Amino acid sequence: MTTYSPQTEAELAECIHAADAPLRIQGGGTRPVGQVVAHDLVEMSQMAGITLYDPGALTLVAQAGTPLQQIQDTLLAERQRLAFEPQDLRGLLGTSGQSTIGGVVASNSSGPRRIQCGACRDFALGVRFVDGAGTVLKNGGRVMKNVTGYDLVKLLSGSWGTLGVLSEVSLKTQPTPETSACILINGLSDAEAVAAMSQALSSPFEITGAAHAPVGVDGLPVTMLRIEGFDGSVSYRTEKLRDMFGTFDVSVERDPERLQAGWRWVRDVEMMHGQSGDVWRISCKPSDGPDLVSRLNAKSVLYDWGGGLIWALMPEGRDLRAVLGAFGGHATLMRSGATDPTIATFQPEPAALATLSTSLRAKFDPKGILNSGIMA
Known part of the structure; x- marks a missing residue:
């Protein structure tokens, strides 16, 4: 296998244009999801650097190979953040290296705050990318605006490199809140926890994280509700939520370090780090979750969103899909200890949607060389 490490967008375009065999597209190599059929590797870490950051306009532009940590450190210095809370899946997937912003966008990586502010794709203002024919394309810009035709920004977000290779992304940033708190409800069953989270999310108290672990750090069930904002507002909303769930065993966490560690534990699924077995990610209606989990006989479970x-x-x-049968959602095999080619990584699509997806990939990757097989 030959490894190409382009340093410019022109070099990336030439590499893809000249390719006549499947290519594996890789940023930091921290999210190796799916079984890619590849002859050569395109490694993007040399195309790195923040090309524009305007804190006043809440806008950041970076090359796709820029380490996520560099972006987070830059934002932190200006008391800003990426609101969609991208995950660090190295511990879960058993990988190392530096996650890149291109990989974050390509996988639409979105953490617990998604329920309140949206996913990664909702904060992507614009993209530049090279399609499978070696053509440089761009869509969007540095401000939110209405679009006609394909919204390529959202189309590329979550496409896992199958429609094009990102070379640059523009992102909307968010000020870091003054303070935060977490309501902890202890001892709820899965069904009770989902009902409590739904009640909190339907309230006017602006929950920015709602998670439940049937087996928490101390071995007991814990339900977590996060509140962020100005200190006075957080204190007021905390008390209102305590009153709302006054019949349960409720406590409040305000220590910043413990709060950060607790939500990192949720965001990065730390309970499953170092544990043998396959890791599945199930998206479903919250009300359906407890019944789905009851069918699984899983070794460990964590509810988010x-x-x-x-x-x-x-x-x-x-x-897992064979166990669940048909349900209103989808399941993704994020980590597999057994290489069984009959188990698809991504949920098989309905016929009409599969036809549309195949047509889109043929349009943007006519040679079928970009991360070939990952969606199979």
Whole structure:
């Protein structure tokens, strides 16, 4: 396998234009999801650097190979952040290296705050990329605006490098809140926890994180509700939520370091680090979650997004979709200890949607060389 490390967009375009065999597209190599069929590797870490940052306009532009940590450090210095809370999946997937902003956007990586502010794709203002024919394309810009035709910014977000290779991304940033707090409700069943999270999210108290672990750090069930904002507002909303759930065993965490560690534990699914088995990511209606989990006999489970996202640690080589049957959502095999080619990484699409997806890939990657096989 030959490794190409382009340093400019022109070099990237030439590399893809000249390719006549499948290419594996890689940023920092921290999210190796799916089984890519590749002859050569295109490694993007040399195309790095923040090309524009305007804190006043809440706008940042960076080359795709820029380390995520560099971007977060730059924003932190101006008391800003990436609101969508991108995940660090190295511990879960057993990888190392530096996650890149291109990989974050390509995988639409979005953490617990998604329920309140949206996903990564909702904060992507613009993209530059090279399609499978070696043509440089751009869409969007540095401000939010209405679009006609394909919204390529959202189309590229979550496409896992199958429609084009990102060379530059423009992102909307967010001020870091003054303070935060977490309501901890102890001892709830899964169904009670989902109901409580739904009640909190339906309230006017602006929950920015809602998660439930049937087995928390101390071995007991814990439900977590995060509040962020100005100190006075956070204190007021905290008391209102304590009153709302006054019949349960409720406590409040305000220590910044413990709060950061607790939500990192949720965001990065730390309970499953170093644990053997396959890791599945299930997206579903929150109200359906407890019933779905009851069918799994999973080794470990974590609910995020108010119950709309479920992480499940399963025995190796077991097709979770076959266990669940048809349901209103989709399941993705994020980590596999057994290489069973009959278990698709991504949820098989309905016929009409599969036809549309195939047509889009043929349009943007006519040679079929970009991360070939990852969606199979």
